[in-house]
Amino acid sequence: MNAAIEGFQxxxxxxxxxxxxxxxxxxxxRRLIWSALMLAIYFILAEIPVYGITGSxxxxxxxxxxxxxGENGSILTLGIGPVVTAGIIMQLxxxxxxxxxxxxxxxxxxxxxxxxxxxxxxxxxxxxxxxILGGAFGRPDSSFLIGFMIFQLAIGGLLVLxxxxxxxxxxxxxxxxxxxxxxxxxxxxxxxFSFAKSPINPDEFIGAIPAFIKSFIDGQPVWIRGGLLPDxxxxxxxxxxxxxxxxxxxxxxxxxxxxxxxxxxxxxxPLKFLYASNIPVILAAALFANxxxxxxxxxxxxxxxxxxxxxxxxxxxxxxYYLTPPHxxxxxxxxxxxxxxxxxxxxxxxxxxxxxxxxxxGMGPKEVAKKLQGSxxxxxxxxxxxxxxxxxLDRYIPPITLMGGIFVGxxxxxxxxxxxxxxxxxxxxxxxIVYRMYEELAKEQMGEMMPAFxxxxx
Amino acid sequence: xxxxxxxxxxxxxxxxxxxLIRYFDEDEGGLKIRPEAVVAICVVVIVVGILLQVxxxxxxxx
Numbered sequence: 001m002n003a004a005i006e007g008f009q010x011x012x013x014x015x016x017x018x019x020x021x022x023x024x025x026x027x028x029x030r031r032l033i034w035s036a037l038m039l040a041i042y043f044i045l046a047e048i049p050v051y052g053i054t055g056s057x058x059x060x061x062x063x064x065x066x067x068x069x070g071e072n073g074s075i076l077t078l079g080i081g082p083v084v085t086a087g088i089i090m091q092l093x094x095x096x097x098x099x100x101x102x103x104x105x106x107x108x109x110x111x112x113x114x115x116x117x118x119x120x121x122x123x124x125x126x127x128x129x130x131x132i133l134g135g136a137f138g139r140p141d142s143s144f145l146i147g148f149m150i151f152q153l154a155i156g157g158l159l160v161l162x163x164x165x166x167x168x169x170x171x172x173x174x175x176x177x178x179x180x181x182x183x184x185x186x187x188x189x190x191x192x193f194s195f196a197k198s199p200i201n202p203d204e205f206i207g208a209i210p211a212f213i214k215s216f217i218d219g220q221p222v223w224i225r226g227g228l229l230p231d232x233x234x235x236x237x238x239x240x241x242x243x244x245x246x247x248x249x250x251x252x253x254x255x256x257x258x259x260x261x262x263x264x265x266x267x268x269x270p271l272k273f274l275y276a277s278n279i280p281v282i283l284a285a286a287l288f289a290n291x292x293x294x295x296x297x298x299x300x301x302x303x304x305x306x307x308x309x310x311x312x313x314x315x316x317x318x319x320x321y322y323l324t325p326p327h328x329x330x331x332x333x334x335x336x337x338x339x340x341x342x343x344x345x346x347x348x349x350x351x352x353x354x355x356x357x358x359x360x361x362g363m364g365p366k367e368v369a370k371k372l373q374g375s376x377x378x379x380x381x382x383x384x385x386x387x388x389x390x391x392x393l394d395r396y397i398p399p400i401t402l403m404g405g406i407f408v409g410x411x412x413x414x415x416x417x418x419x420x421x422x423x424x425x426x427x428x429x430x431x432x433i434v435y436r437m438y439e440e441l442a443k444e445q446m447g448e449m450m451p452a453f454x455x456x457x458x
Numbered sequence: 459x460x461x462x463x464x465x466x467x468x469x470x471x472x473x474x475x476x477x478l479i480r481y482f483d484e485d486e487g488g489l490k491i492r493p494e495a496v497v498a499i500c501v502v503v504i505v506v507g508i509l510l511q512v513x514x515x516x517x518x519x520x
Contacts, residue, residue, distance in 0.1 A: 010487065018488035019496060034493065041500045048507035051514050075507055087480075109481035114488070116480070159500055166493045168482050 006111075013114040016121075019165040026170060028444050035171035035178060038163045042179055045159065046071040052149045054138035060131055060296050062314060063324050064289040066187055066426035067282065069179040073137070075156040078127050079183075080176050081293075082157045083164060084286045085127075086120035091283075095356045103360075117161070124157030125150070130293055134300045173440065177433040180282075184426035188238065191230040191421040198229055208235050208421070226330060230421055234328075237418035238427060244411060245431040248274055253396060257372065258380040266380070269372060271396055274404045276357045278432035280350035281412045283357075285425050287349065288323050295320045325416035325424075332417045339417060347409040354405025358397070365393035 026034075050073060059065055059072040061081070070079025090112065093099045099115075102108030128150045131137070140146055164175030171178075194207035205211040208230040215222040225231035251273035259265035292315070295306035307318020315321040322341045326332045332339050358364055369390035378384040379392055408428065415424020422430070510517075 013487050014489070016486060016488035017491050018486050020490045020492055021483065021485070037497065041497065041504075044504055045500065045507075048504055049511060051507070051510040075503065106484050110484040110486050113481045113484055114486045117486070117488075155503060159503065162491070162496045163500070165482065166496050168480070170493045 009111065009114070012118065013110075016114060016117050017162065018117075019162065019169055021169055028172070028441075028448055031170065031172045035167050035173065038167050038171060038175065039178060039182055042076070042160075042163060042182065045156065046074050046076045048075045049073055050075060050077065050137065050149055050152045052137070052140060052145045052152075054140055056138075058136045060134065060136050060293055061289050062292065063327065063423065064285055064292065064425075066184050066423045067180060067285045067429060068289055069183040070156070070160070075152060076160065077131060077153050078124065078157040078160070080160055080164075080179055081286075081289065082120050082123035082127055083161055083176060084282070085123050085290055086116050088283055088286055089119060090116045091356060091360060095360050103362075120161055121158065124154045124161070127293065128153035128157065130297050134296050136296075172444075173433075173437050177437075180426075181430045181433045181437075184422045184430040187426065188422040188430075192235055192238075200228075204229060206230070208232050224330075226328075230419075234419045234421055237415070238420040238422070241411070241415040241418075241420050241424060241427050242431055245428055246435060248407065248411070249432060249435045253400060255392065255396065256380055257377040259376055259378075267377065269368075269377070271400055272404070273400065274408060274432075275363070275397065275401045276354035276405055277436070278408055278429050279357050280353035280405045281408050281425055282429055283353040284346055284349040284409065285412075291323055292320050325413060327416060327423070328419040329417065343410075343413050346413050347406055350409030350412075351402055351405040354401050354408075355398075358401045363397075365390050365397045368397065369393050 068079040070076035167175030212232040254268040307320035
């Protein structure tokens, strides 16, 4: 990058809002308080409606709402959309080296981070404009009101951006993960236990479990309700997906190592089967959400290149139709072609994002070998040489990355097809997030109780 | 217990959250905001949002 562009960049970065870094390590209790506070604010904001909505609302994220967090019609309509989209774009740009960042230097990292933030801020306004100008919240006559509504949605996006930063810097875990998990959990609870009556059929409970109990008492247990209401079969599938994800999260391949300085000291380097964790799934899903968003804009202008929507706002035909998973077994059996195409595209994307992610975050064989070599580990029975470490790791890391990526993609799609509550992708992400939070919490607690351990735990 | 290896110096992983690569430990040189200020801004937005729902129609006239 030449000096002129760099100078220009720096002058823009100066105006970006940035949450201060804590001066010293914050203890676990205070960090949990910060996270809880942000979560509470998130839930309240998701209940504040946008001012100026006329008529019925269409959710432009539709089937992907669970993953994008937020609540349609509220200040947080955009949810984590702008932040995640900015992340994907930056990853693709940096991964394909269209823009080069030196991610090993602090300056390069700051530049990457700043550029990502500019993009996220731009996307807040851009997606807000798509939402309002596309007519999702009705078409008001006053152009002032249109502008004001765009402003409200953009503010919501910016607040999520800042809240995420507060959680990541001052709180526990990452804000984005926290908001996704909170949103999906809320949805699962509602769909499973809600005693509210269905707006279409006032005799039916919305919640799957109350509805099943009622039908059981009436003497005619209903296992599958069909339509849009959740049923008891879907509750079982939710549990199955939950168990599979927890099991898969714990799957590890252990590479035996020995410690060069002390004879007989042995260790193992665990490679997680889900080496790129659930990251490929969220990126693929967010990409689909964006394709859908663009299709909405195009159709509202009468262009049907990406497909068309039905009167309820759901996809009806074209590319976007094939990029939306069939959300029940019923639909799956009626439209096998749609399921096959969705599966193929989704898994291919997951595999691609998994490989890209490992590459960009320095989790590849070369970097891991360097790290192990630096800590004095070696492969038992071989001489201490980084090339040997690299060769052994190279045999495992690329295949495990690919397999892990394909596996999470397959699992998310399977869960979606069964109509699991909170959407399959949503459960997959939430279980993964909560599982990792739990791991992190256990680690932190250990570190607080025995400070000497901290350096070993990293 | 499985022997854990110490973290190599300089090999710190970037802070990752839900698939985003972020470097939140770097100073970006931007406008500094305290986390308390973020809370305050959110509270202001919540209050204004509620007021708009109640008095908006009279205040703005649409």
